[in-house]
Structures are given as C-alpha cells and as structure tokens.
Amino acid sequence: MFTLDPTLPATEQIVNQAQAAIDSGRLGEGARLPSVRQLAARLEVSVFTVVNAYDRLLARGVIRSRVGAGYFVCRRPGIGAPALVAAADPQLLPNTALGLVQGVLGGSRYKVPAGSGFLPEAWLEDTLAPAVLTRALRRQPFASQPAPMQGHPAAREQIALRLAQLQLPIPHEQLLITHGATQAFDLVLRACLRPGDSVLVEDPGYFMIHAQLRALGMQVLPVPRCADGPDLDTLEALAREHRPRLLFTQTLLHNPTGGNTSPQVAHRLLMLAERHDFLVLEDDVYGELASQPGMRLAQIDGLNRVFYIGSFSKTLNPGLRLGYVAAPKTWLDKLIELKVMSTLSGSALNEAVITDILESGYYRRHTERLRERLARARRVSIAALTECGVTLPHADGEGVFLWAQLPDGLHADAITRRAADAGILFAPGTLFSPSGGGQQHLRLHAAYASDPAVLACLREGLDALGERRLRLA
CATH class of the missing domain: 3.40.640.10 (Type I PLP-dependent aspartate aminotransferase-like (Major domain))
Known part of the structure; x- marks a missing residue:
C-alpha cells in the first residue's frame, strides 16, 4: 500500500497514501493498519516518522487506536481529507475599513497587495525561523x-x-x-x-x-x-x-x-x-x-x-x-x-x-536592513509612478506608504474596482479621509507600487480617462 519517494517528506506521503486508500475504499471500515514498528521497518523510516503520520490520521478522525491492539480505520461516509476551501463570505471591495482589512488578510484573492500595510513576506521570511x-x-x-x-x-x-x-x-x-x-x-x-x-x-x-x-x-x-x-x-x-x-x-x-x-x-x-x-x-x-x-x-x-x-x-x-x-x-x-x-x-x-x-540584537540589524530596502523600493516606485502620470505630493517622505494623486476625472473608487477585477489590491484615498475627501488619491505600498501589473492598471485607467476627454471634446 505504501511506496515512498525518497525526495519527498516521508510523513506526508504516508498520510496522503493512507487517506487515499481510505477514501477509495481499499481500506474499509475496521481495517487494521500495520503496527508502527512493522511499517517503519517495511518503509525503512524511523518509528518517529510513522508515529507522526498516524497522529495526523488520528487528528483527521479517519483512524482510531485501541490500546494493545493497534490502529483501525473508522472512516465515515463523506469524510475525507480536510479541504482548504475559499471563504463563503462575500468578497467586499476595499473601499470600506472592513473591505480593505478583508483584502489585506483574506489571502489569495489579490495577487498584488499594493494597498496593504504589511511588508512583503520575502522581506520577513527569516524573522520567525x-x-x-x-x-x-x-x-x-x-x-x-x-x-x-x-x-x-x-x-x-x-x-x-x-x-x-x-x-x-x-x-x-x-x-x-x-x-x-x-x-x-x-x-x-x-x-x-x-x-x-x-x-x-x-x-x-x-x-x-x-x-x-x-x-x-x-x-x-x-x-x-x-x-x-x-x-x-x-x-x-x-x-x-x-x-x-x-x-x-x-x-x-x-x-x-x-x-x-x-x-x-x-x-x-x-x-x-x-x-x-x-x-x-x-x-x-x-x-x-x-x-x-x-x-x-x-x-x-x-x-x-x-x-x-x-x-x-x-x-x-x-x-x-x-x-x-x-x-x-x-x-x-x-x-x-x-x-x-x-x-x-x-x-x-x-x-x-x-x-x-x-x-x-537581531531586531536592530533587521530594521536597519528594512530601512535600506524600503528606501530603494521607494525610489524605484516614485520614478515608475511619475512616468506613469501619477503625482506624488509627499514624494520627499519615507517609509512604507506613497500618497498617489490621480489626474482630475479619475476617481479612486473607480480605479480600485478596476484593480480588484485584475487581482490587485488598492487602498482608495476616500477611506482615509473622515471629511469625505481623497477621491483622487490612492495609498500605495512602496514595495509593490512599481509592480508591472499595478502600473498597467494605472495606465489603463489613465488611457480610459483620455479617451473620455477626447469624446467630450
């Protein structure tokens, strides 16, 4: 039943193969699994590896253990491996506080989180090793x-x-x-x-x-x-x-x-x-x-x-x-x-x-590297956005955020919707203004603002604005 590929994690393979056998019916209700030592010897892996695999199957509820007797299948109809499914909640546009938070924390909907307040995952990958x-x-x-x-x-x-x-x-x-x-x-x-x-x-x-x-x-x-x-x-x-x-x-x-x-x-x-x-x-x-x-x-x-x-x-x-x-x-x-x-x-x-x-002392060194990385990202993004036709009234600022001003006639909410359809998260300026302003602004993350998809979305919005002006001229 078990055949292991030496290039892949053994525990994962044992769990997946056992789950597949249970789901297909090859291992029926009440079937007994090999003992920990038997399976470890047969697959030439450690006892610890098999124990971990059986523990994960127990946690899924597809096997049970009996003291002194071993491990047995207890599959119930319709119960399989846990699935990572999309949230059932409706996807909100990021033009409200809840919508932007959902966009930032919601995972896979947005390919480019240009309106996020978090640093890129790759910049922080070693912090919690x-x-x-x-x-x-x-x-x-x-x-x-x-x-x-x-x-x-x-x-x-x-x-x-x-x-x-x-x-x-x-x-x-x-x-x-x-x-x-x-x-x-x-x-x-x-x-x-x-x-x-x-x-x-x-x-x-x-x-x-x-x-x-x-x-x-x-x-x-x-x-x-x-x-x-x-x-x-x-x-x-x-x-x-x-x-x-x-x-x-x-x-x-x-x-x-x-x-x-x-x-x-x-x-x-x-x-x-x-x-x-x-x-x-x-x-x-x-x-x-x-x-x-x-x-x-x-x-x-x-x-x-x-x-x-x-x-x-x-x-x-x-x-x-x-x-x-x-x-x-x-x-x-x-x-x-x-x-x-x-x-x-x-x-x-x-x-x-x-x-x-x-x-x-790691935190001090880490923040020094982040400051240098952010400064480089800001320079690149400011140049790219300026070339694209976006104004940056606070370009001499620093840190994570760029306050991007759109041309007259191009509204933040409209381009935020366009970006969302393309899998890009924008944060419209209206969200940050308690007085109702910010219609022509976006908050962009310096690390993502020069992404080709972001720039393409902005150019499309600017081109559409230009075409409307020509039609009205």
Missing part, C-alpha cells in the same frame, strides 16, 4: 507559562531598552503589552472616552482609528494633515469650539502620506494639548523604519498626557501579534483592567520570542 522559536523556548522559560496581566517583565524590560535607544526613556513599569496595536488603541479609547466625546484625527489619517471611534459613538473632528504635521491653526479652532477629549496622531512615517511631524509642530501641538486639556494618542507602529531617529511626542511630553503605541507586527512579522502601550501612570491600572476583561492575558510565547529577538 524554527531556530528562532527553538532558541526562545530554550532561553526564555516563561514561554510556556501564563502571561502576566501587564506582560512579562522580561519582555517589557527589553522593549524599554529598545525605546531608550530611540531616545524614549520609558520605564518598563509604564508599559502594557497588548495583542497588537489595534488592541492598544481600543484599550486607550475605551479607558479615556465616553460616547459623544469629541476626538481630533488627522485628515487624511489612519482609517482604522476612524472606524473604531465611530463604533464607540465618538464625534470625529478632522484636522488637515500638512507636510510637517497636523494643521495647528485648524486644530486650535476645533479645540476652542468642541473641547475635544483626545487627539490621535502619527508623528513619524504618517499613514497614508509618509510624512514626519516637525519638531516645531510637535512642541506647539503639546502646548495646545496643555492649554485645551486634551490627551494625545501617538501611533508609532512604523517609526522604527524612519531613516533618522526623529522626535516623538512621548519623548517631549514624558508620558504626562501622551499615550504612546508601538507594535512588532509591521516591522518583524504579521503573524506575531504583539503591541504595547506606554501610558501615564494614572491610566495604567484602568488599561490593565480593560485588557483582562477583554482577553484575560497575552501570549507568553509571543512575549518570549520578542524578548529573545530584542535581547540578541
């Missing part, structure tokens, strides 16, 4: 224990050391580890706000925070985002009129424009926060990719009224859902309580992996 996980399990014994509510002290200490290297002297006692940055945002919003509160946000700005605020019943107040940060004149006028409770901002590598807040704007912003008594939520999940250390609000403020959010999902690996919030001392207990009420605790395994990666 088996050797990394093995070393973390060996060197960080807390990996197999329940994670403390605030996060393991060893993980918080390593994060604090890394922040100190970025000129952010934050004590580990003021750090709370979360399940990614999105949970950190949610905890801060629920701790500090009540339904109906006014919140200042950047326009354009991070689409998920807009959606989170609306879901919590908050009043969203858009502040135009300029090349050097939020428009402070508009911000001050809104603060006087509405007395906002909080401002959400991204100081470095702004999403979607790629710009940085200047030190002058940062200082004045904090003065306005003090004068009008609002809190500040600073999102720095991409800050590690900035070419220069830069100035963060938390650095100036000293965690007086600033909540600082970071994450490793964007820079290290999206499969490693681990973020953190550095909070003013007076708010920390409330954040911990909300975390416990929503998720009980974090993942000690994730915390152990981060601890070991930071401790080893």
